[in-house]
Amino acid sequence: DAGVIQSPRHEVTEMGQEVTLRCKPISGHDYLFWYRQTMMRGLELLIYFNNNVPIDDSGMPEDRFSAKMPNASFSTLKIQPSEPRDSAVYFCASSLNFDSPLHFGNGTRLTVT
Protein backbone atom coordinates (compact mmCIF):
# COMPACT_ATOMS: atom_id res chain seq x y z
CA ASP A 1 0.00 0.00 0.00
CA ALA A 2 1.46 3.34 -1.08
CA GLY A 3 -0.04 5.28 1.80
CA VAL A 4 -1.35 8.82 1.60
CA ILE A 5 0.59 10.81 -0.97
CA GLN A 6 0.96 14.57 -0.73
CA SER A 7 2.62 17.00 -3.07
CA PRO A 8 4.63 19.09 -3.07
CA ARG A 9 6.77 18.30 0.00
CA HIS A 10 7.93 21.88 0.27
CA GLU A 11 6.45 25.07 -1.15
CA VAL A 12 7.97 28.53 -0.89
CA THR A 13 5.96 31.36 -2.33
CA GLU A 14 5.51 35.08 -2.06
CA MET A 15 2.63 36.77 -0.36
CA GLY A 16 -0.33 37.16 -2.67
CA GLN A 17 0.42 34.11 -4.79
CA GLU A 18 -1.93 31.18 -5.19
CA VAL A 19 -0.88 27.92 -3.57
CA THR A 20 -2.34 24.50 -4.37
CA LEU A 21 -1.63 21.46 -2.22
CA ARG A 22 -2.50 18.00 -3.47
CA CYS A 23 -3.41 14.73 -1.82
CA LYS A 24 -4.05 11.17 -2.93
CA PRO A 25 -5.70 9.13 -0.16
CA ILE A 26 -5.29 5.42 0.41
CA SER A 27 -7.45 3.49 -2.03
CA GLY A 28 -10.76 2.43 -0.52
CA HIS A 29 -10.71 4.99 2.28
CA ASP A 30 -13.98 6.86 2.65
CA TYR A 31 -12.75 9.79 4.72
CA LEU A 32 -10.19 12.47 3.85
CA PHE A 33 -8.94 15.16 6.21
CA TRP A 34 -6.86 18.30 5.82
CA TYR A 35 -4.96 19.49 8.90
CA ARG A 36 -2.60 22.39 9.50
CA GLN A 37 0.13 22.23 12.14
CA THR A 38 2.03 25.09 13.74
CA MET A 39 3.98 25.35 16.95
CA MET A 40 1.52 27.86 18.33
CA ARG A 41 -1.73 26.09 17.52
CA GLY A 42 -0.84 22.42 17.16
CA LEU A 43 -2.83 20.28 14.74
CA GLU A 44 -5.91 22.10 13.48
CA LEU A 45 -8.58 20.41 11.41
CA LEU A 46 -9.36 22.52 8.37
CA ILE A 47 -11.92 20.38 6.55
CA TYR A 48 -12.89 16.76 6.08
CA PHE A 49 -14.76 14.79 3.44
CA ASN A 50 -16.82 11.63 3.48
CA ASN A 51 -17.25 9.91 0.13
CA ASN A 52 -16.00 13.08 -1.60
CA VAL A 53 -18.58 15.30 0.13
CA PRO A 54 -17.37 18.01 2.54
CA ILE A 55 -18.77 17.30 6.01
CA ASP A 56 -17.29 20.03 8.15
CA ASP A 57 -15.33 23.03 6.88
CA SER A 58 -15.66 25.11 10.04
CA GLY A 59 -11.91 25.00 10.52
CA MET A 60 -11.13 26.73 7.24
CA PRO A 61 -9.63 30.04 8.38
CA GLU A 62 -11.30 32.32 5.88
CA ASP A 63 -12.47 32.64 2.31
CA ARG A 64 -8.91 32.53 1.04
CA PHE A 65 -8.92 28.79 1.72
CA SER A 66 -10.85 26.31 -0.39
CA ALA A 67 -10.77 22.53 -0.72
CA LYS A 68 -12.16 20.15 -3.28
CA MET A 69 -12.42 16.43 -3.72
CA PRO A 70 -13.50 15.80 -7.32
CA ASN A 71 -13.15 12.03 -6.97
CA ALA A 72 -12.24 9.35 -4.46
CA SER A 73 -8.54 9.44 -5.27
CA PHE A 74 -7.71 13.13 -5.29
CA SER A 75 -8.15 16.26 -3.21
CA THR A 76 -6.75 19.78 -3.33
CA LEU A 77 -6.38 22.55 -0.80
CA LYS A 78 -6.00 25.98 -2.33
CA ILE A 79 -4.96 29.24 -0.72
CA GLN A 80 -5.56 32.38 -2.73
CA PRO A 81 -4.09 34.86 -1.99
CA SER A 82 -1.49 33.44 0.38
CA GLU A 83 -0.22 35.37 3.41
CA PRO A 84 2.83 34.91 5.66
CA ARG A 85 0.59 33.70 8.52
CA ASP A 86 -0.39 30.72 6.35
CA SER A 87 3.11 29.34 6.78
CA ALA A 88 2.72 25.91 8.39
CA VAL A 89 2.88 22.21 7.67
CA TYR A 90 -0.27 20.97 5.97
CA PHE A 91 -1.19 17.33 6.41
CA CYS A 92 -3.64 15.24 4.49
CA ALA A 93 -4.96 12.06 6.12
CA SER A 94 -7.43 9.36 5.20
CA SER A 95 -9.36 6.68 7.05
CA LEU A 96 -11.32 3.62 6.05
CA ASN A 97 -14.51 4.57 7.86
CA PHE A 98 -15.92 6.78 10.59
CA ASP A 99 -14.24 5.09 13.53
CA SER A 100 -10.99 3.77 12.12
CA PRO A 101 -7.64 5.52 12.64
CA LEU A 102 -6.30 8.18 10.32
CA HIS A 103 -3.26 7.57 8.17
CA PHE A 104 -1.24 10.68 7.46
CA GLY A 105 0.72 11.77 4.45
CA ASN A 106 4.21 13.21 4.80
CA GLY A 107 2.88 16.75 4.79
CA THR A 108 3.61 19.88 2.78
CA ARG A 109 5.76 22.51 4.44
CA LEU A 110 4.49 25.87 3.20
CA THR A 111 6.50 29.04 3.60
CA VAL A 112 4.97 32.33 2.50
CA THR A 113 7.40 35.25 2.39
Place this chain on the structure above:
Amino acid sequence: QKEVEQNSGPLSVPEGAIASLNCTYSDRGSQSFFWYRQYSGKSPELIMSIYSNGDKEDGRFTAQLNKASQYVSLLIRDSQPSDSATYLCAVRRAGGSTLGRLYFGRGTQLTVWP
Protein backbone atom coordinates in the same frame (compact mmCIF):
# COMPACT_ATOMS: atom_id res chain seq x y z
CA GLN B 1 -13.57 23.49 27.25
CA LYS B 2 -11.36 21.83 24.69
CA GLU B 3 -12.50 18.58 23.15
CA VAL B 4 -9.28 16.78 24.06
CA GLU B 5 -6.77 17.80 26.73
CA GLN B 6 -3.41 16.24 27.48
CA ASN B 7 -1.00 16.75 30.32
CA SER B 8 1.10 19.47 28.81
CA GLY B 9 4.54 18.17 29.70
CA PRO B 10 7.25 18.11 28.72
CA LEU B 11 7.84 14.74 30.32
CA SER B 12 11.33 13.48 30.95
CA VAL B 13 12.11 9.93 32.11
CA PRO B 14 15.29 7.85 32.33
CA GLU B 15 15.87 4.93 30.00
CA GLY B 16 14.13 1.82 31.24
CA ALA B 17 11.46 3.69 33.20
CA ILE B 18 7.70 3.74 32.61
CA ALA B 19 6.37 6.83 30.85
CA SER B 20 2.74 7.71 31.57
CA LEU B 21 0.79 9.97 29.23
CA ASN B 22 -2.73 11.13 30.03
CA CYS B 23 -5.66 12.52 28.09
CA THR B 24 -9.22 13.58 28.88
CA TYR B 25 -12.03 14.26 26.43
CA SER B 26 -15.30 16.14 26.64
CA ASP B 27 -17.69 14.30 24.28
CA ARG B 28 -19.19 11.46 26.29
CA GLY B 29 -20.44 9.82 23.10
CA SER B 30 -16.95 9.31 21.66
CA GLN B 31 -16.23 5.72 20.70
CA SER B 32 -12.79 5.64 19.09
CA PHE B 33 -9.53 6.64 20.72
CA PHE B 34 -6.04 6.77 19.32
CA TRP B 35 -2.48 7.55 20.29
CA TYR B 36 -0.12 8.92 17.70
CA ARG B 37 3.62 9.49 17.92
CA GLN B 38 5.20 12.36 16.05
CA TYR B 39 8.92 12.78 15.65
CA SER B 40 10.22 16.27 14.97
CA GLY B 41 9.71 17.16 11.32
CA LYS B 42 7.68 14.03 10.59
CA SER B 43 4.00 13.22 10.27
CA PRO B 44 1.98 11.61 13.08
CA GLU B 45 2.06 7.83 13.07
CA LEU B 46 -0.49 5.61 14.75
CA ILE B 47 0.78 3.55 17.66
CA MET B 48 -2.44 2.45 19.43
CA SER B 49 -6.18 2.30 18.87
CA ILE B 50 -8.64 1.50 21.65
CA TYR B 51 -12.41 1.22 21.49
CA SER B 52 -13.49 -0.55 24.70
CA ASN B 53 -13.04 0.15 28.39
CA GLY B 54 -10.00 -1.43 29.92
CA ASP B 55 -6.44 -2.04 28.84
CA LYS B 56 -4.98 -2.89 25.47
CA GLU B 57 -1.38 -3.98 25.23
CA ASP B 58 0.93 -3.98 22.22
CA GLY B 59 4.54 -4.73 22.99
CA ARG B 60 5.87 -2.08 25.35
CA PHE B 61 2.77 0.08 24.91
CA THR B 62 -0.45 -0.16 26.93
CA ALA B 63 -3.48 2.01 26.27
CA GLN B 64 -6.08 2.39 29.00
CA LEU B 65 -9.61 3.65 28.47
CA ASN B 66 -12.17 4.65 31.07
CA LYS B 67 -15.28 6.00 29.36
CA ALA B 68 -17.06 6.78 32.64
CA SER B 69 -14.24 9.14 33.60
CA GLN B 70 -13.65 10.20 29.97
CA TYR B 71 -10.02 9.37 30.34
CA VAL B 72 -7.44 7.72 28.08
CA SER B 73 -3.85 6.99 28.94
CA LEU B 74 -0.76 5.51 27.34
CA LEU B 75 1.94 3.70 29.26
CA ILE B 76 5.31 3.05 27.71
CA ARG B 77 7.29 0.41 29.56
CA ASP B 78 11.06 0.07 29.37
CA SER B 79 11.31 3.49 27.75
CA GLN B 80 14.03 3.92 25.15
CA PRO B 81 15.72 7.06 23.82
CA SER B 82 14.05 6.27 20.48
CA ASP B 83 10.68 6.84 22.20
CA SER B 84 11.54 10.54 22.52
CA ALA B 85 8.83 12.27 20.52
CA THR B 86 5.56 14.13 20.89
CA TYR B 87 2.59 11.91 21.69
CA LEU B 88 -0.82 12.98 20.46
CA CYS B 89 -4.11 11.77 21.88
CA ALA B 90 -7.00 11.71 19.39
CA VAL B 91 -10.70 11.11 19.88
CA ARG B 92 -13.16 10.40 17.10
CA ARG B 93 -16.78 11.54 17.20
CA ALA B 94 -19.25 8.69 16.83
CA GLY B 95 -22.47 10.48 15.98
CA GLY B 96 -24.21 13.66 14.98
CA SER B 97 -23.72 15.85 11.96
CA THR B 98 -19.95 15.67 12.31
CA LEU B 99 -19.71 11.89 12.49
CA GLY B 100 -16.14 10.81 12.07
CA ARG B 101 -14.53 14.11 13.02
CA LEU B 102 -11.22 13.50 14.80
CA TYR B 103 -10.05 15.80 17.58
CA PHE B 104 -6.41 15.98 18.62
CA GLY B 105 -4.90 17.11 21.88
CA ARG B 106 -1.94 19.50 21.83
CA GLY B 107 0.45 16.66 22.52
CA THR B 108 2.91 15.74 25.25
CA GLN B 109 6.60 15.94 24.48
CA LEU B 110 8.47 12.97 25.91
CA THR B 111 12.22 12.83 26.38
CA VAL B 112 13.90 9.58 27.42
CA TRP B 113 17.44 10.18 28.58
CA PRO B 114 20.12 7.47 28.59
